Amino acid sequence: MNKQKGFIPGLEGVVAAQTRLSRVDGQRGELIIAGYPLAELAGKATFEETTFLLWHGCLPTQTELTAFQTELAQLRPLPGATLTLLQAAARKQIPPMDALRMAAGTLSLDMGERDAPQMAQVITARFPTIVAAYGRLLGGETAVSPDPTLSHAANYLYMLTGAAPSAAQTRALETYLNTVVDHGLNASTFAARVIIATQSDMTSAIVGAVGALKGPLHGGAPGPALDMVFEIGAAERAESYLREKLERGERLMGFGHRVYKVRDPRAEVLGIAAERLFAADGDMALYSLAKSVEKTAVALLAEYKPGRNLQTNVEFYTALLLHGLGLETALFTPTFAIGRIAGWIGHCFEQLENGRLIRPKAAYIGKTHLKWQAVELRTSQ
Numbered sequence: 001m002n003k004q005k006g007f008i009p010g011l012e013g014v015v016a017a018q019t020r021l022s023r024v025d026g027q028r029g030e031l032i033i034a035g036y037p038l039a040e041l042a043g044k045a046t047f048e049e050t051t052f053l054l055w056h057g058c059l060p061t062q063t064e065l066t067a068f069q070t071e072l073a074q075l076r077p078l079p080g081a082t083l084t085l086l087q088a089a090a091r092k093q094i095p096p097m098d099a100l101r102m103a104a105g106t107l108s109l110d111m112g113e114r115d116a117p118q119m120a121q122v123i124t125a126r127f128p129t130i131v132a133a134y135g136r137l138l139g140g141e142t143a144v145s146p147d148p149t150l151s152h153a154a155n156y157l158y159m160l161t162g163a164a165p166s167a168a169q170t171r172a173l174e175t176y177l178n179t180v181v182d183h184g185l186n187a188s189t190f191a192a193r194v195i196i197a198t199q200s201d202m203t204s205a206i207v208g209a210v211g212a213l214k215g216p217l218h219g220g221a222p223g224p225a226l227d228m229v230f231e232i233g234a235a236e237r238a239e240s241y242l243r244e245k246l247e248r249g250e251r252l253m254g255f256g257h258r259v260y261k262v263r264d265p266r267a268e269v270l271g272i273a274a275e276r277l278f279a280a281d282g283d284m285a286l287y288s289l290a291k292s293v294e295k296t297a298v299a300l301l302a303e304y305k306p307g308r309n310l311q312t313n314v315e316f317y318t319a320l321l322l323h324g325l326g327l328e329t330a331l332f333t334p335t336f337a338i339g340r341i342a343g344w345i346g347h348c349f350e351q352l353e354n355g356r357l358i359r360p361k362a363a364y365i366g367k368t369h370l371k372w373q374a375v376e377l378r379t380s381q
């Protein structure tokens, strides 16, 4: 069935867009974000700078940056109806990605007519407010109002905890958001492009992208990767624990990647960011354990799966970093969305600028000569 001429399952290897936003080189382990190697940008830029870069093609001047930060900060508060919806969702303990999808569709309620660039700012500014409010509501707490004097990343941590974060915590989150901001034509980005290519609106494109990111094959497995480190508990248990898993034919979470056949460059950047965060907090125990689990896992994967080049992926250090920032596991994927939204929107701008309606073909493999039967004559098949 899959051998039909021209049919490529999953569109693997098909080039379906041109972009200036990111280049993923899985053989060399290289990720370029709008011209900058990831390691050059992620640990230095604020999230606002990276977002501006993706949307405008260059880093902002000081004047542009101040204006952009101010505009985003003013847009952070949610419409009352969005908060009411989040409260109702929390009473039913709806998973955070579903709550984010529902709330995202309501973000323009208090805005009137807005064009795509204006809606882009509204949605980007309000995603952290939704996720932080929902995280607190799920835990039985009240939402914390945004603080316009804080940066996008610092304000997200503030709204989660009610306390202003340290410089090290803010830097760690900025680095994380920059690291996941864009990654080629991944499934959620493609979904956003397909929707906006019909000349639909920005909100619809982002709601679709959230729906795609929610799926476990995309939003990833940072939770299970962290659970594994906790279950191992001590470096000397790593080898026996991981060996047993591999002997049972199980996969080690946080290792292997469809595209990267060397170490995921995002793991490198996040590993360094996690080390700095844990060092600043003065407790390196979990970081050291994770490092030794990683070393053992990579060695055992080479032994059990020779030639497969199974290396650490982005999820492993995402888990460690976000846990170090005090985030609940349930908020890991929505926090990924808070970073990736800048990429989704950048791709929507590109698509609006020069894209065609995305309309591939399907190869029909059904019957062709059936005859109509009156309903009373039909039997179930």
Ligand code: ACO
Pocket (backbone or CB within 6 Å): 217, 218, 219, 220, 221, 250, 251, 252, 253, 254, 255, 256, 257, 258, 259, 301, 305, 308, 310, 313, 314, 315
């Ligand atoms: N642990 C053990 N074995 C593995 C792992 C792993 N983490 N990853 C791949 N393998 C093995 C497979 O069992 C397979 O072995 P076989 O040929 O003997 O059957 C071989 O390596 C190739 O595996 P595929 O599934 O074909 O490789 P693919 O490129 O499709 O897999 C994937 C990529 C799904 C990420 C895989 O490596 C995996 O399941 N990893 C663990 C889960 C994880 O970390 N997910 C997050 C990925 S990052 C992201 O989504 C942003």
